[in-house]
Amino acid sequence: MENKSTTESASNYDHLEKMSSLELLNNINKEDQTVPFAVDKEIHSIKKLVDVVVSRMQEGGRLFYIGAGTSGRLGVLDASECPPTFGVSEDWVIGLIAGGDNALRHAVENAEDDLEQGWKDLDKFHISDKDVLVGIAASGTTPYVIGGVKKAREMGIATGCITCNKNSPLAAEVEYPIEVVVGPEFVTGSTRMKSGTAQKLVLNMISTASMIRMGRVKGNKMVDMQLSNKKLVHRGIKMIMEELDINEDEARRLLEEYRSVRKVLKFSRSRE
Structure with a gap:
């Protein structure tokens, strides 16, 4: 039935x-x-x-x-x-x-x-x-x-x-x-x-x-997100500023250089 x-x-x-x-x-x-x-x-x-x-x-x-x-x-x-x-x-x-x-x-x-x-x-x-x-x-x-x-x-x-x-x-x-x-x-x-x-x-x-x-989030941040528009780029800059305690201009420069929030954080911390 x-x-x-x-x-x-x-x-x-x-x-x-x-x-x-x-x-x-x-x-x-x-x-x-x-x-x-x-x-x-x-x-x-x-x-x-x-x-x-x-x-x-x-x-x-x-x-x-x-x-x-x-x-x-x-x-x-x-x-x-x-x-x-x-x-x-x-x-x-x-x-x-x-x-x-x-x-x-x-x-x-x-x-x-x-x-x-x-x-x-x-x-x-x-x-x-x-x-x-x-x-x-x-x-x-x-x-x-x-x-x-x-x-x-x-x-x-x-x-x-x-x-x-x-x-x-x-x-x-x-x-x-x-x-x-x-x-x-x-x-x-x-x-x-x-x-x-x-x-x-x-x-x-x-x-x-x-x-x-699987390690695709760090803390509570989407550190591997694709930077496909201005909103996401701004979000990435803000993440970097908060994590590294740096100003917006420096965070923007690093993101433009590495094109990835995760890479910026990894590189910056490896130099500390």
Whole structure:
């Protein structure tokens, strides 16, 4: 007998079209406030997955995310933000979405229903047992994701998932399931809302905790961030000023010379 899907259960609210803007916003916000509490219940599960990611990365492995629709977009977003934030190469954290990059902006018909395509997309990156694969699906039933993680596990690849239903088919296929059950959505079945928020929080935790443990943060500073715009250059200058107790002009000169906050700090301290 199929488990009842929490993500598809009826909203706790009805007659939404009769609510004022203020009522809608207050009720949406009230529902959103429940999400961190649901994430908190899964901290130990998230910790297990982070430890595996760090272990594999220390051995030269990579982190893959795979998903469809909102879940896929969130995975691609998290992966794409790792290089500018932590200064890592673009092939260290890789996000794949059913239907390819076109699906980031446009719905691709039936892309998520192909049980074989997930592994085909992963195989293009020569994924191996050095890597970790995290399947993302609010429902936990997406064939594209389930097929990908199932084949990956058969190949000896460490697998985890982020889902918002308990005892889903996806969770049954992975070694490290994360099941953040946020309850019915404000708009029935609209998992871009609370479920998407929960997935984003967990993805932030996985990538940030992993990168910190891999030495990509010093103190509380993003010392390896890419200096790709004026705001980030200014942030880098401020970091150097604070760490070395020097004025802005000297900090700017050092950053222009070394083009990296970490290199500036390493060089300056080696001369002390």
